[in-house]
Amino acid sequence: MINLVAINSRVMKKFLLAFALVALTVSCATNKAPKILVLYYSQTSTTRTVAEEIGSRLGADIEAIVPAVPYDGDYQATISRGIQEREEGTVPEIRPLAADLDAYDYIFLGYPIWFGTYAPPIAGLLETVDLDGKKIVPFCTFGSGGLDASVRDLKAKLPNAEILPGYGVRAARIDAMPAEIDRFLKTGGFLEGEVPVVEEFSEVRPVTEEESALFDAAVGDYPMIHAKAEEVSSRPVPGGTEYIFTARDLPRDPAAEMPASTMKIHVLAEEGKAPVFTQVVR
Ligand SMILES: Cc1cc2nc3c(=O)[nH]c(=O)nc-3n(C[C@H](O)[C@H](O)[C@H](O)COP(=O)(O)O)c2cc1C
CATH class of the missing domain: 3.40.50.360 (Flavodoxin domain)
Structure with missing residues (x-):
């Protein structure tokens, strides 16, 4: 005589095993590190x-x-x-x-x-x-x-x-x-760890003489930039200050008219280091 209870328990064991395997696969799939x-x-x-x-x-x-x-x-x-x-x-x-x-x-x-x-x-x-x-x-x-x-x-x-x-x-x-x-x-959440919170940039304001000198020092003699800072916004960053200058191209020929084009030049001034520009956005 066929033992229905024994068959049911074998089927149940197989079902539970299959379920556990599926659950394990799903949990591995969801917890795995991104490739x-x-x-x-x-x-x-x-x-x-x-x-x-x-x-x-x-x-x-x-x-x-x-x-x-x-x-x-x-x-x-x-x-x-x-x-x-x-x-x-x-x-x-x-x-x-x-x-x-x-x-x-x-x-x-x-x-x-x-x-x-x-x-x-x-x-x-x-x-x-x-x-x-x-x-x-x-x-x-x-x-x-x-x-x-x-x-x-x-x-x-x-x-x-x-x-x-x-x-x-x-x-x-x-x-x-x-x-x-x-x-x-x-x-970006790709590595664990704390990141210092950085403030938003300030309102845009006309540059002071000191800021204009800082801009000139940051741009130095970089050949692609020949410009004068007009406006700036800034924010404190760990160890210094970050600026976004709005600068106007200066004519290469002093007799030429002032060009209309302006650009945004990002500058980083860290304590104890010379200021540097980090990017130019035209
Ligand atoms: C053909 C060419 C065009 C470039 N154009 C630009 C440009 O439009 N703007 C810029 O900021 N740098 C420009 N660069 C500079 C490169 O982006 C820069 O040197 C870069 O770091 C080179 O990277 P690599 O060493 O991985 O090749 C140019 C360089 C080359 C060779």
Whole structure:
């Protein structure tokens, strides 16, 4: 005679085991650390330094974007090739990636700023990969220009990706990068730890003579900037003060009329250090 009670108890045990396995799988899936890929292009290794810092702080996978025909000429040759590509409306072909992008929850996407936006190898990459639905954290290095325009361009190019707040640093300030990356990763919730709360910038006001001198010292003899500070807003930051100056281009030829164009120049003045500009937003 078949023992129904025994069968029921065997079925029940199997059911409970299966349920426990499913529950374990779900809990592993929900508690697991996010998979992060640091994907970057760098011609002269400044951006690579930032990529490696992020990669090592997060224990993330890291991969360099490699153009099929590398930009291995000098600065002037690179500028010429870049101008030609822009005129022709072409983007460089990229070697296939080793990483399977589908395997990652976050992609940190790094690049130098060229011609005011992400360098052409990133444009080449965006032609070949599908980043719809991805969470992307942009980071960049630049001579003076800043991150913002490239983020606007990324958002326009990738309307179905989520572009998260990014990080940018002047190549000349690369020594400040590790501490800034630490704060950036903690602010974004990628690392645990406290981040000092920073106040909002003050109202904009006309510059004082002292602030004008501080601006001149920060800009120094940087060849791309020849400007006079007119207005400023500021805020205290740990160890000093951060300023946003509105500055007007000065004519290179003293006889010429005053140009109308203005720019915002961010300056950091830390106690015991010379003031430096951190980015220029035109
Ligand atoms: C072709 C070219 C164009 C550039 N255009 C800009 C620019 O528009 N704005 C800027 O701030 N820096 C510009 N730069 C400077 C680079 O962004 C900067 O040197 C960067 O840190 C280089 O990064 P890498 O060493 O990772 O290649 C340009 C550099 C090159 C080679």
